[in-house]
Amino acid sequence: MLDIKFIRDNVEVVRKAAEVKGVDFDVDTTVALGDKVRQLQTEVDEGQRLRREIAEQFKGSDPAGREELRARAKANDEQLKANRAELESSRTELRELLLRAPNIPWSGAPVGDGEADNVVIRQWGTPREFDFTPLDHVDLLEKRGWADFERARKTAGDRAYALKTQAVLLERALHSLALDVLMEQDFELVSVPVLAQREALVGTGFLPGHADEIYFLERDNVFLAGTAEVGLVGMASNEVIDARQLPKQFAGISTCFRREVGSAGRDVRGLLRVHQFEKVEQFVICRNDVEESARWHARLLDTSETILRGLELPHQVVECSTGDMGLGKFRMNDINTWFPSLDTYRETHSCSTLHDWQARRAGIRYKDTDGVIHFAHTLNNTAVATPRLLAALVENHQQADGTVAVPAVLRPYLGGRAIL
């Protein structure tokens, strides 16, 4: 969400942002509606002032005066009621528009329509040369008895999976590693609720606009969150934080649910794209300062890269283009990890800076040392998301006999074993 005042003062900047992000946003209508709301607000304020004035005169008036005051109050109330109703509907309409206002993207982001325009900005490691024919993760996991897809589908339907035996431990090891790395960096560990009310999803920016991608439990009027970010934003929402408590760093761990309707038929094999997965998410609330949030962006990205280096997984960091980054992002960097079976890098992490776009929706504010209240900046990045990363791990570290070499950083979580 953008401030209506900002839009009013930066019409062309906003228009341009909508254009490069490929989103439909009517700047002129929004500004006009904003002016209308302002006008109505002034009228309502005046009507209410008059109402008060009449009430105050009432006590000191004689019976005839009181009759007159009653009549004046009645006439004023009718006008006031009409204005109020119009103000409320206009406000609602304005908010609907503002919720679809694009954040202004970073000037360094490649301008383009989508993923194809993303640019690789750095790379770590080189894809391994196998001296045997490597299996893809599905074959490998099934060969070892580490996953059962077919039976899982009996329960959960398409894209379902069940991890078994060593894969269960390996998945937990990945999350434990992520939590430990983040804890060392003073992130507060939070296991967040995954049931989310509509407001929490509006606050994060997933609604309106991405309703199709989110599971909704109609009977209870709740959604299933697609990321711990929802829970973390929800927990911070509508609060004023003491500036001295910033930055707030959270490591949110949760199960994540995604309908994947837009990707029907894509990545249907194995663990690449599933409806339910486990993720440790980095989330930061910091001051409304573009330099500070830029530093945090770099740091969140570095933490994920560090984890991947520790896991000895070749990966690329990508600068996402304006068309790929989404409505609310200022800047987005994906990390794509090498998948031998696909002969390509696939997204395993996504690091985003939202400036105050999200904080404004969710009402995340802080009181500065001078007493002024500001909307905060928020950022998020994946630390570890399984089973996709698990699939990359077993594919990259498989050996000819079907065993999997365990990177040194994971061994402490697996009883010291070097091979599974």
Next chain:
RNA sequence: GGAGGGCUCGCAUAGUGGCCGAGUGCGGCGGUCUUGAAAACCGCUUCAGGUUUACCCCUGACGUGGGUUCGAAUCCCACGCCCUCCGCCA
């Protein structure tokens, strides 16, 4: 699911139709005093919208929404949430 109690300024509370956007205590912030600290004393201490360079000023909010009234924290209705007990349950 059943029964009862409750929702007021960070916390605890006062306030049953105008003198209440709201008192008191605690906490927090600033100051006086002090070598420093504590104590004591003084002052400040919710958020949002409009207007404004700023100050000021105006308006709204006592869980939410409606109603009664010239006037509602206070009366009425509906809803939400919290707590306690019973039942069920990981």
